[in-house]
Amino acid sequence: MKLILLGAPGAGKGTVAKLLSAIDGSVQISTGDILRGEVQAGSDLGRQAEEYMKKGDLVPDSLIMGIMEKRLQAPDCAKGFLLDGFPRTIPQARALKELMARLDITLDMVVNIDVSRDVLLDRLTTRRTCVNPACQAIYNIKSNPPQKDGICNKCGSPVVQRDDETAEAINHRLETYNQKTAPLIGFYQEDGMFHNITGATSDIVVNAIKSELGM
Numbered sequence: 001m002k003l004i005l006l007g008a009p010g011a012g013k014g015t016v017a018k019l020l021s022a023i024d025g026s027v028q029i030s031t032g033d034i035l036r037g038e039v040q041a042g043s044d045l046g047r048q049a050e051e052y053m054k055k056g057d058l059v060p061d062s063l064i065m066g067i068m069e070k071r072l073q074a075p076d077c078a079k080g081f082l083l084d085g086f087p088r089t090i091p092q093a094r095a096l097k098e099l100m101a102r103l104d105i106t107l108d109m110v111v112n113i114d115v116s117r118d119v120l121l122d123r124l125t126t127r128r129t130c131v132n133p134a135c136q137a138i139y140n141i142k143s144n145p146p147q148k149d150g151i152c153n154k155c156g157s158p159v160v161q162r163d164d165e166t167a168e169a170i171n172h173r174l175e176t177y178n179q180k181t182a183p184l185i186g187f188y189q190e191d192g193m194f195h196n197i198t199g200a201t202s203d204i205v206v207n208a209i210k211s212e213l214g215m
């Protein structure tokens with residue numbers, strides 16, 4: 001399947017992408033995960049992105065499009081992909097449309113995972129993430145804590161609160177989402193492949209997507 005997953009930070013895009021990926025092998029492409037990997041590796045790209053990310057600002061569109069242009073042409077995308085956290089601005093959505101036309105890729109659907117602000121805030125402040133760039137497993141101290149406190153079940157690396165998941169950065173990220181990313185809903189509604197799914201749980205969202213796709 002070839003999907004764009006839209007939704008505010010904390011809406012569950014990453015969790016839904018992982019569940020969908022397990023169904024048919026479509027790859028999850030999370031620009032946030034890619035950028036965090038670059039920051040940890042200390043690459044040029046990571047150094048350019050780091051300050052924006054810490055503050056909860058968006059990384060410039062040109063850097064993101066450079067990443068995505070390469071990523072969408074990798075062989076593993078042929079099976080399908082789940083775009084998680086991209087596009088995040090109207091210019092990115094326009095550039096993606098042009099890129100897909102050039103690469104002859106057709107999307108199946110754009111899904112907006114719709115979650116209330118209270119739930120988003122609660123999820124983001126209690127979320128913890130594995131620091132290993134190759135893992136980045138997500139936990140929640142209330143609903144899904146690691147078996148050993150602060151240690152990833154999957155790879156044994158430390159599980160921490162992200163720099164951009166302090167109360168201040170979270171508020172800023174939600175503001176940025178409302179200003180820059182929420183307008184994508186209108187953009188894709190006009191395209192006619194848009195589906196809004198109220199995401200009480202990730203399983204509900206996954207089942208709704210499967211039924212829309214006739215799976």
Ligand code: AMP
Pocket residue numbers: 009031032033035052053054056057058059060061064084085086087088089092164173
């Ligand atoms: P995420 O893990 O998707 O919440 O992304 C974490 C941070 O990475 C965001 O707050 C942005 O600073 C940056 N980022 C991720 N994806 C994008 C994107 N498509 N455009 C701009 N910045 C992004």
